[in-house]
Amino acid sequence: MKSIIIYCLLLTSISSAQNKTPLISVDLMITHAQILTMNKNKKVYEDGVIVVKENQIIAIGDKNISSKYKAKKIIDADGDIAMPGMINLHNHIPMVAFRGLGENGVDNRLFKFFFPLEKKLLSRDLIRIASRQAAMELALSGVTMVADMYYHEDEVAKSVAEVGIRGVLGETVMQFPVVDAPEPYGGFAYAKKFIAEWKNHPLITPAIAPHATYTVTPEWLLKSKALAEKENIPMLVHIAESAGEKKLISERINPITDDKSIIEYLKDMGFLSDKLLAAHVIFLDKNDMKILKKYGVGISHNPKANSRAGTGISPSWKMYKMNLDIGLGTDGPMSSNQMDIFNVMSYAASVARLPSKDQARFTPYELVDMATMGGARALDMEDAIGSLEVGKKADIIIVDTDAANTQPNYDPYATIAFAAYPQNVTHTIVDGKVIVENGELTTIDIKEHNKQWIPLTKKVAEFAKTLE
Ligand SMILES: [Zn+2]
Structure with a gap:
């Protein structure tokens, strides 16, 4: 050499x-x-x-x-x-601390594992240390930009910046008390502070993340949108992720009439915007796609997480062919385990081809396009990266x-x-x-990192034993 x-x-x-x-x-x-x-x-x-x-x-x-x-x-x-560099459009990186738990066909893993783990163990320290571990994995796998939504995103930001990749980091806003916001929707005030502290950082783009359509009321969705527009920052949301989502919205948030889709519900509310990066977006029809295109909504296609959870197959091929701003994501390490985008490209082709029996769906070039420029377009950053x-x-x-x-x-x-x-x-x-x-x-002393990471995993393992 x-x-x-x-x-x-x-x-x-x-x-x-x-x-x-x-x-x-x-x-x-x-x-x-x-x-x-x-x-x-x-x-x-x-x-x-x-x-x-x-x-x-x-x-x-x-x-x-x-x-x-x-x-x-x-x-x-x-x-x-x-x-x-590849762009991972959807993640919850601190959850790497819990990767691999509750994998053996547990029913209701969300309530038996996710929530108790988060309730008992989440802290600023865990989030910072686990985010460093995840950002290292991302960097080593060729991901140079990650879009994340979780809690204490200021701690996530420290670690992502320390490792040296880019992050669009969305502070979660939802109707329940959570680790960094004891009041319902307390994440909103937290987000404002986070945005003020991290705006104009060369690697970090602070963002707001109203969690999902069924955990956030229209009032708070629209407040989040107003903040995103005022600050000129992205907004990250889970949308049309499961077959039962419309029912959940109707029961918990706002009745939706039968003739309306989730996308129409969001449009009529005035929520859709080019600032929006929607994760999953599985349950939608052609009319919904036209609406998303009209408003310039970015889409994170997460085929590996969706097939692993058995939630459904996104019409990603149609969205790509209609020139929607669609890129690839993994979802969090409890849903997808691996965080690299190589895996996701291959999955995206398989899940588009298998039900359609059409081998032409997603050429290798188109997959690499989604992994790079697609992600940049979805984030409205195509002039800078991708x-x-x-x-x-x-x-x-x-x-x-x-x-x-x-x-x-x-x-x-x-x-x-x-x-x-x-x-x-x-x-x-x-x-x-x-x-x-x-x-x-080149950026992290792994021995030093492990002095914090290994004890953390031991503590998680101890508590996880009580959940089995
Ligand atoms: Zn997610």
Whole structure:
């Protein structure tokens, strides 16, 4: 590796001496990469170069462009794939502390495991430490942006920023008392404070997360929307997640007449907005899709969590083909266990193809598009992230194509969507900073982290025994 780097620098200086043009100083250059830009023209560079200055991509092109630059750091990708960092649109990352509990066919897992665990164990410390653990996993798997909704999102923010990935972090608002808000809807005041503290952070976008249609009244949904618009921040909500959701809304919140869908109920209330990122969105028809498109609502498609819970199959293919802003998410680690997006791409194809018996649903390119630009569009951040283009933020991952499972690499999109594992990610770069290098995190001292994480898991294990 070292000799190759010196060779590159030598070539750079020889060609520059010939041209007599001064070299442009930059921070980072990735060379010899098979680059999937995910730009509008679907441009792929077979032996390409990405040039980064500070936190921006300032040039991208064939190998010959490298001769114009003098970089502080060069990463020779040696033929591996470089692509935009992936976006996980729906998660509850602190729940990684409870991953793997209550998995053995427990009935009513929500009431027997989720709620007692949260009630007994949630604290600022647990949320911060577990979020660090989860953010490390995300970074190592090539996720450079996560949308999260939970409690004490200021603690989540600290850890996400410490690991160095991006986060759209929504503080939960709901009608029950919760860990960080003893009053019903106390999350709203908490969110206001959180937003004020974290707004304008380079990695963190604070957001508000009215939990779901059946746990938040129209009054509080609309208050949340007004806040999102005033602060120009995203709003994260679970919508049309289960077959019984309309009944739940009618019983607990507001009667909905039979002729109205959940999406129409939200539209008539005046809640829909381009600030909204809706998670799941399984139970809807074509008219509902047109409404979501009209209002520019972003959608997180979470096929792995939905099939694991047996809730239903989202009409994701129709939404994608209608050009809705749809990307991919995992949902929390108690619902989906793995947090990488490689897995989700593969699931998205399987759940679209199986009931329709149509193999053409979701080509590998379309899956990678949902994992990158789709997520960026859903968050209204497509001008900043989601593709590798000049002027965009330098959120880049490198995926090893010499591993046993990524050979042969005839079609790089198929390699990424169907063959690659998260462990094939060798480098993760966010905002121009290399946070994973040769498969190792550069930002966190894992030994130090484990001094907090291991005792935490022991405490969780002790309490979980009482729930069985
Ligand atoms: Zn969720």
